[in-house]
Amino acid sequence: MNAQTEQLAEMELSAQSVADYLTRHPGFFEQHPELLLELRLPHQSGGTISLVERQVSNLREQSNRYRQQLEQLIAVAKENQEVDQRLHQLTLSLIAAVDFDEVVNVLQDRLPEEFRAEAVELHLFSAAEVGGETNPDLDGFRGFLDQGTPRCSPLPQKQLTYLFGPQAEDIHSSALIPVIGQGLLGLLAFGSHDKQRFHPEMGTDYLTRLGEIVSKTLQVVSEPGV
Numbered sequence: 001m002n003a004q005t006e007q008l009a010e011m012e013l014s015a016q017s018v019a020d021y022l023t024r025h026p027g028f029f030e031q032h033p034e035l036l037l038e039l040r041l042p043h044q045s046g047g048t049i050s051l052v053e054r055q056v057s058n059l060r061e062q063s064n065r066y067r068q069q070l071e072q073l074i075a076v077a078k079e080n081q082e083v084d085q086r087l088h089q090l091t092l093s094l095i096a097a098v099d100f101d102e103v104v105n106v107l108q109d110r111l112p113e114e115f116r117a118e119a120v121e122l123h124l125f126s127a128a129e130v131g132g133e134t135n136p137d138l139d140g141f142r143g144f145l146d147q148g149t150p151r152c153s154p155l156p157q158k159q160l161t162y163l164f165g166p167q168a169e170d171i172h173s174s175a176l177i178p179v180i181g182q183g184l185l186g187l188l189a190f191g192s193h194d195k196q197r198f199h200p201e202m203g204t205d206y207l208t209r210l211g212e213i214v215s216k217t218l219q220v221v222s223e224p225g226v
Contacts, residue, residue, distance in 0.1 A: 083206055086114050087213075094217045103221055107188070107214065115175075116197065117190040119167045124179065124186035124218075141176075141187060150177045150207035152198040163189040173198040177211040181219035188214060 022028055029035060090110055097103045104122060111120045140159055144151060152175045160168040171191035175198040179186040188211065192198060 087206065087209060090114065090210075091213055094213060097217065097221065100218070100221045103214075103217055111188075111190070115190050117175075117192050119164045119171060119189075119191035121163050121189045121191075122179070122186065123163065123189065124184070144176060145178055145180070145185060145187065148178050148180060150175065150204040150211060152176075152202045152204065152207075153200050160191070164191050167191065175202075175207060177207050177214070179211060179215045179218065181215045184215065184219050184222060 090106070093106045093110060094103060097106055107122060108120060112118070140162065152173075155163070155174050155176075157168065160171055160174070163174070164171050168191075170193050172195040173192045175190040177188040177190075179188055190198065
């Protein structure tokens with residue numbers, strides 16, 4: 001076969017043909033390992049590297065991604081464990097409270113640090129308000145209370161002022177927890193100076209559990225003779 005014939009044969013051998021052949025023969029490079037060092041691939045630095053070097057680089061990058069994912073999972077697991085421990089300690093403190101004022105004191109003392117929030121406010125509505133009398137403050141949160149689930153989202157300035165009073169101007173993110181029990185209706189509000197502290201993408205499982213604990217505790221200390 002002369003040089004012209006070889007050149008024509010190479011031209012007829014398309015890249016797809018090579019790819020198809022290698023796909024059908026995955027052990028090709030095991031039979032011809034010397035080719036791995038001969039093949040050169042473009043590199044992002046502008047030069048070229050061997051196929052083996054590229055594979056090593058890819059494996060190293062993949063390993064780094066897996067390590068980062070593992071570190072993130074470990075961090076989340078550790079944070080969840082710490083959250084569970086804090087919730088347990090808070091529950092014990094609430095159980096030890098013997099009246100309404102002590103429950104409120106526990107919440108005011110513990111929750112700002114637990115939630116890294118600059119403001120924590122508990123608002124309860126009277127029986128008359130719950131019973132349906134017109135109340136602008138209750139109306140502003142009626143949809144939230146009817147839904148009965150925690151919410152992390154921006155609030156209108158009017159609601160922020162009602163919840164946090166003079167501190168409202170410094171509150172840039174907030175979380176609301178419904179407080180609902182027999183003869184009991186209200187909300188627990190957290191406010192932060194950090195815009196990213198409470199946001200709509202946050203999970204609310206912990207907030208839900210906290211709301212249930214606070215609701216039950218307040219219901220117990222509010223019942224006559226308990």
